Amino acid sequence: MLEIENLSMYYDTAKKPVKAIQNVSLKLDQGEILGLVGESGCGKSAMLLTIMRLIPYPGKIKYGQIKLDGENILTKPGREMRRLRGQKISMIFQDPMTTLNPVFKVGEQVRESLRIHEMVASNSSIPFLDGARKRKEMEMVLKLMQEVGIPSEESRYHEFPHQYSGGMQQRALIALALSCRPDLLLADEPTTALDVTIQAQIMALLKQINQERGTGIILVTHDLALAAEFCHRIAVMYAGEIVEMGKTQDVIENPQHPYTDGLLHSIPKITTQKQKLLPIMGTVPDLADLPEGCSFYPRCSQAHDKCLCAVDIVELLEGHQVRCAIYQ
Amino acid sequence: MRFVKILERVLIAIPIMLGVAIIVFMFMRLTPGDPVDLMMGDSGSVTQEEEEALREEFNLDKPLYVQMGYFLSGMARGDLGNSFTRRQPVADIIWQTLPATIELALAATVLALLIAMPIGIISAVRQYSVLDRVAMGGSFLGISMPNFWLGIVLILIFAVKLKMFPVAGRIDYGMELHYTTGFYVIDSILTGNWPAFVSSVKHLFLPAVTLGAAMAAIVARVIRSSMLEVLRQDYVILARAKGLNEFRVVVKHALRNALIPTVTVVGIQIGVLLGGNMIVETVFGWPGLGRLAVDAIFSRDYPLVQGVVMIYALTYVIANLVVDVLYTYINPKISL
Numbered sequence: 001m002l003e004i005e006n007l008s009m010y011y012d013t014a015k016k017p018v019k020a021i022q023n024v025s026l027k028l029d030q031g032e033i034l035g036l037v038g039e040s041g042c043g044k045s046a047m048l049l050t051i052m053r054l055i056p057y058p059g060k061i062k063y064g065q066i067k068l069d070g071e072n073i074l075t076k077p078g079r080e081m082r083r084l085r086g087q088k089i090s091m092i093f094q095d096p097m098t099t100l101n102p103v104f105k106v107g108e109q110v111r112e113s114l115r116i117h118e119m120v121a122s123n124s125s126i127p128f129l130d131g132a133r134k135r136k137e138m139e140m141v142l143k144l145m146q147e148v149g150i151p152s153e154e155s156r157y158h159e160f161p162h163q164y165s166g167g168m169q170q171r172a173l174i175a176l177a178l179s180c181r182p183d184l185l186l187a188d189e190p191t192t193a194l195d196v197t198i199q200a201q202i203m204a205l206l207k208q209i210n211q212e213r214g215t216g217i218i219l220v221t222h223d224l225a226l227a228a229e230f231c232h233r234i235a236v237m238y239a240g241e242i243v244e245m246g247k248t249q250d251v252i253e254n255p256q257h258p259y260t261d262g263l264l265h266s267i268p269k270i271t272t273q274k275q276k277l278l279p280i281m282g283t284v285p286d287l288a289d290l291p292e293g294c295s296f297y298p299r300c301s302q303a304h305d306k307c308l309c310a311v312d313i314v315e316l317l318e319g320h321q322v323r324c325a326i327y328q
Numbered sequence: 329m330r331f332v333k334i335l336e337r338v339l340i341a342i343p344i345m346l347g348v349a350i351i352v353f354m355f356m357r358l359t360p361g362d363p364v365d366l367m368m369g370d371s372g373s374v375t376q377e378e379e380e381a382l383r384e385e386f387n388l389d390k391p392l393y394v395q396m397g398y399f400l401s402g403m404a405r406g407d408l409g410n411s412f413t414r415r416q417p418v419a420d421i422i423w424q425t426l427p428a429t430i431e432l433a434l435a436a437t438v439l440a441l442l443i444a445m446p447i448g449i450i451s452a453v454r455q456y457s458v459l460d461r462v463a464m465g466g467s468f469l470g471i472s473m474p475n476f477w478l479g480i481v482l483i484l485i486f487a488v489k490l491k492m493f494p495v496a497g498r499i500d501y502g503m504e505l506h507y508t509t510g511f512y513v514i515d516s517i518l519t520g521n522w523p524a525f526v527s528s529v530k531h532l533f534l535p536a537v538t539l540g541a542a543m544a545a546i547v548a549r550v551i552r553s554s555m556l557e558v559l560r561q562d563y564v565i566l567a568r569a570k571g572l573n574e575f576r577v578v579v580k581h582a583l584r585n586a587l588i589p590t591v592t593v594v595g596i597q598i599g600v601l602l603g604g605n606m607i608v609e610t611v612f613g614w615p616g617l618g619r620l621a622v623d624a625i626f627s628r629d630y631p632l633v634q635g636v637v638m639i640y641a642l643t644y645v646i647a648n649l650v651v652d653v654l655y656t657y658i659n660p661k662i663s664l
């Protein structure tokens with residue numbers, strides 16, 4: 001359904017370009033959940049915004065293609081792109097607290113989405129004065145709010161975002177994202193701002209949407225454990241590049257890239273009694289000033305001379321790709 | 329609930345008004361110059377007795393605290409006293425001049441907002457564009473030009489040289505108009521009197537521009553800066569992600585938020601407008617409260633000055649109250 005080929009996106013800042021996405025290729029099938037995992041600042045949000053074609057200034061797509069159902073969306077005129085946004089592709093943003101517009105009622109914000117994409121057709125000659133249409137839309141919103149688990153939705157509809165808790169705001173955003181039944185859902189850390197119980201509920205909700213409607217989901221998270229539990233496939237990102245991608249089981253049980261391996265060793269497991277956590281030393285490199293060759297090289301435990309040359313991503317096993325000099 | 333809160337605010341205004349009354353009363357008496365002397369100066373030879381009689385009529389022979397007592401108790405009954413120079417109740421004089429002032433102030437405000445809003449919005453959306461630079465340069469001029477100077481320059485260029493607008497007044501001399509509201513523009517529309525409409529709009533234009541220039545400049549700047557702030561917010565990206573076109577993103581989602589700080593500034597500017605109107609009305613010979621106040625001050629017409637200043641204070645209090653109430657409507661997080 002979604003096919004990204006050799007995509008690169010840089011922020012053309014005054015000094016050096018910030019290489020937020022470099023040469024990323026990936027595929028997402030109908031009904032599939034892909035986890036996009038990586039440390040803070042590695043370009044996960046940038047990736048989703050690029051798919052929406054909503055990268056803020058000074059971000060520019062340098063090359064590559066993004067195909068949705070075979071059509072390259074990067075060349076679509078603004079009008080057609082707007083029709084896709086919210087309807088075919090929708091996005092759940094990272095920070096629910098700042099994403100809802102503070103001056104509009106939450107219910108109305110959801111309803112606006114239905115209105116733009118004309119989910120309820122109007123029979124009236126003056127569509128914007130069509131009371132029956134408005135009532136129908138409101139009913140749909142209430143149903144959506146119920147589905148995502150917003151209690152007493154009748155009164156919640158008329159409340160403003162600041163009257164919602166963070167978890168409720170996130171649910172409202174999910175209701176908004178699902179309102180037009182998108183084929184592709186881009187979820188940017190949908191649960192980071194929430195506590196664990198609500199986190200579990202929201203993930204269950206997304207899973208349910210995925211199974212019932214066949215909605216494809218790209219789940220961005222820095223939590224490998226969450227991705228492992230929830231996704232069909234996992235892509236590990238480092239410094240704007242995908243360093244390893246494959247079926248969840250393959251990536252988790254048989255990690256090929258030293259970075260993935262490091263990530264797996266730096267998360268605690270509840271089941272094993274005693275386990276030594278091995279944090280990855282060092283920090284993410286500055287995307288405006290990347291080292292030659294492999295970006296992970298300065299932090300890698302298995303670094304050697306070959307790492308200083310450009311490294312391509314290669315398919316090791318079926319559907320299991322790795323970008324590491326070891327396998328070149 | 330809202331009504332009770334508003335009533336509370338209205339009640340708080342009473343001591344403020346009382347304070348203003350006392351201060352105006354004292355300041356007028358402390359200003360050098362005697363009203364009777366000034367009146368007598370015009371008519372040449374006057375006897376001692378006639379002067380005494382006037383002083384007695386105006387209660388100027390009584391001690392200050394007695395005069396203040398008369399003033400305050402009169403005011404409590406809604407009686408602002410009689411003008412020294414015009415020998416008419418002050419309330420009547422104010423009532424006759426008020427529409428002219430309100431008409432000018434409203435025209436200035438509407439004009440200022442009509443110009444400032446689009447300029448502020450476009451300057452923010454196209455930050456650093458030619459339009460943005462020109463508009464911000466222009467607004468800098470607008471803020472720094474004094475009212476009277478701008479008024480005189482406009483008169484010289486558009487009235488004297490180009491003869492596009494009249495020099496002074498509210499309507500052409502001898503023009504027939506049936507007065508109902510006292511707002512000439514509205515009266516002429518109500519009676520379908522188009523020559524009078526054109527004439528009154530032409531008379532209104534230059535003073536309204538002069539009075540509104542500073543407000544337009546400041547509001548444009550405030551809208552620009554708050555729009556720049558708002559346009560960076562996540563909810564603007566969400567609005568785009570919903571599939572809205574850029575016009576609705578900017579005008580609906582961003583502007584509604586940017587208006588919150590703007591309303592406060594407009595409220596403050598209405599106070600500034602009140603001060604400006606004395607100067608602008610004098611420059612353009614506009615027969616309103618501002619000019620009335622200036623005349624009254626020069627002739628030391630104590631009751632008239634007091635009355636006009638009280639109206640100014642009341643207007644200011646009401647404007648602030650309206651802004652506060654408006655604020656609660658556009659900012660859901662605030663209640664009165």
Ligand SMILES: Nc1ncnc2c1ncn2[C@@H]1O[C@H](COP(=O)(O)OP(=O)(O)OP(=O)(O)O)[C@@H](O)[C@H]1O
Binds near residue numbers: 013020046056094222
């Ligand atoms: N407007 C911008 N101009 C320049 N650089 C930017 C801009 N926006 C983001 N970046 C940079 O792009 C890189 C990728 O940012 P992105 O938000 O995609 O990270 P992320 O993986 O989502 O991180 P997090 O987990 O913290 O959300 C970061 O290094 C960031 O500093």
Ligand SMILES: [Mg+2]
Binds near residue numbers: 045046094
């Ligand atoms: Mg992010």
